[in-house]
Amino acid sequence: MASSAFLFSLCLLFMEVLALAKAQKPADQIGMLYKDCVGKGNYTTNSTYHANLNQLLTSIYTNTEINNGFYNFSYGEDADTVYSIALCRPDIRPDDCRSCIRNASDSLVRNCPNFVEAIGGLDNCMVRYANRSIFDRMEQGPYFWVYDVRFNVSDVVGFNQSRMTLLRRLSDQAAAGDSRYKYAWDQIAVDRSFRKIYALVQCTPDLSASACRDCLYNASGLIPQCCDARPGGRVIYPSCNFRYEIDRFYDPSTNSIPPPPDPTLTNSIPPPPASTSQGMRTT
Ligand SMILES: *[C@@H]1O[C@H](CO)[C@@H](O)[C@H](O)[C@H]1NC(C)=O
Ligand SMILES: *[C@@H]1O[C@H](CO)[C@@H](O)[C@H](O)[C@H]1NC(C)=O
Ligand SMILES: *[C@@H]1O[C@H](CO)[C@@H](O)[C@H](O)[C@H]1NC(C)=O
Ligand SMILES: *[C@@H]1O[C@H](CO)[C@@H](O)[C@H](O)[C@H]1NC(C)=O
Ligand SMILES: *[C@@H]1O[C@H](CO)[C@@H](O)[C@H](O)[C@H]1NC(C)=O
Ligand SMILES: *[C@@H]1O[C@H](CO)[C@@H](O)[C@H](O)[C@H]1NC(C)=O
Ligand SMILES: *[C@@H]1O[C@H](CO)[C@@H](O)[C@H](O)[C@H]1NC(C)=O
Ligand SMILES: *[C@@H]1O[C@H](CO)[C@@H](O)[C@H](O)[C@H]1NC(C)=O
Numbered sequence: 001m002a003s004s005a006f007l008f009s010l011c012l013l014f015m016e017v018l019a020l021a022k023a024q025k026p027a028d029q030i031g032m033l034y035k036d037c038v039g040k041g042n043y044t045t046n047s048t049y050h051a052n053l054n055q056l057l058t059s060i061y062t063n064t065e066i067n068n069g070f071y072n073f074s075y076g077e078d079a080d081t082v083y084s085i086a087l088c089r090p091d092i093r094p095d096d097c098r099s100c101i102r103n104a105s106d107s108l109v110r111n112c113p114n115f116v117e118a119i120g121g122l123d124n125c126m127v128r129y130a131n132r133s134i135f136d137r138m139e140q141g142p143y144f145w146v147y148d149v150r151f152n153v154s155d156v157v158g159f160n161q162s163r164m165t166l167l168r169r170l171s172d173q174a175a176a177g178d179s180r181y182k183y184a185w186d187q188i189a190v191d192r193s194f195r196k197i198y199a200l201v202q203c204t205p206d207l208s209a210s211a212c213r214d215c216l217y218n219a220s221g222l223i224p225q226c227c228d229a230r231p232g233g234r235v236i237y238p239s240c241n242f243r244y245e246i247d248r249f250y251d252p253s254t255n256s257i258p259p260p261p262d263p264t265l266t267n268s269i270p271p272p273p274a275s276t277s278q279g280m281r282t283t
Helices: 002-021 048-061 094-111 156-175 209-220
Strands: 034-042 070-075 082-088 115-122 125-130 144-147 183-189 196-203 233-236 240-245
Touching: 034 094, 034 144, 048 070, 048 082, 048 094, 048 125, 082 094, 094 115, 094 125, 156 183, 156 196, 156 209, 156 240, 196 209, 209 240
Parallel strands: none
Antiparallel strands: 034 115, 070 082, 082 125, 115 125, 144 233, 183 196, 196 240, 233 240
């Protein structure tokens, strides 16, 4: 029944809000899961830049030709050029992706009035815009994290080992993706228990394989700060993000997109570059 679905989503909303109260960059408005109005300068209301920004964001969420959930557009001339990137979670349908981008864009422009540069997102998508080119650049800030506050896991060490093993493997796998898709999802058993951890990692596909891997490794280095004993968590960078939960939150049956590349199971996808001595980064 509709009312029980409503109750359920209210619970989810409450969880998100609780989690956000402790997030590093709390969204001060319910509606956006995270946002940052980047302090790089302001545009004037109704200026050419303002018009270009609105035009650009509209062209993203009305675009029905791109179906891989990654949008990389620019609009305008000279100093009034606006650059934007939008990225959806890989398992959502193209029309849900557009709806998410529309809501996130509207909310971002409303929440960051007159800021030339901003980044923000909802559950299923991220939107950024700036007056500088942001394509082909690995950026690790501003960053955000969100986590599940319902309880803490008891076996932190075992949980952490499984989580790190999974995130590293998925980071390598996502990095081996092509210029349209760089993501991977999978699950792993938690040591000495029947519990599982499910994770989804994703880079903007304009990144090189090594930039994608570096970005995800660096993001998982934030786990000690955000998520050690948390049964679920996310770290969101402008160029990459990951999420893990003890319940399967992604939809592996999605068929609007190809399955995630798994270099260990297929020969058609090139293996990730040999790993260097970089190892896990901690911050
Ligand atoms: C972006 O806008 C800010 C504020 O107007 C300005 O200071 C900066 O030079 C602009 N950057 C570029 C690359 O145009
Ligand atoms: C831009 O405007 C906001 C308020 O709208 C203000 O808080 C911020 O300091 C301004 N930034 C610059 C660089 O002028
Ligand atoms: C911007 O344009 C809108 C629509 O034309 C108008 O209603 C509004 O007053 C203008 N705002 C400013 C600050 O000029
Ligand atoms: C976008 O906002 C509309 C209106 O509030 C809502 O019905 C819709 O579910 C939202 N879509 C997403 C993906 O958030
Ligand atoms: C989980 O652990 C954190 C950090 O030690 C603590 O602040 C928090 O209160 C704990 N939460 C629960 C639900 O036990
Ligand atoms: C989790 O694993 C990482 C990487 O192996 C390590 O640096 C960190 O100290 C571990 N944290 C805990 C709580 O075991
Ligand atoms: C992103 O847009 C820039 C500028 O239009 C273009 O040069 C680049 O090829 C695009 N990259 C992707 C991955 O679409
Ligand atoms: C991770 O990224 C942050 C922010 O860019 C940077 O300060 C830090 O040095 C990086 N960590 C490593 C180990 O590269």
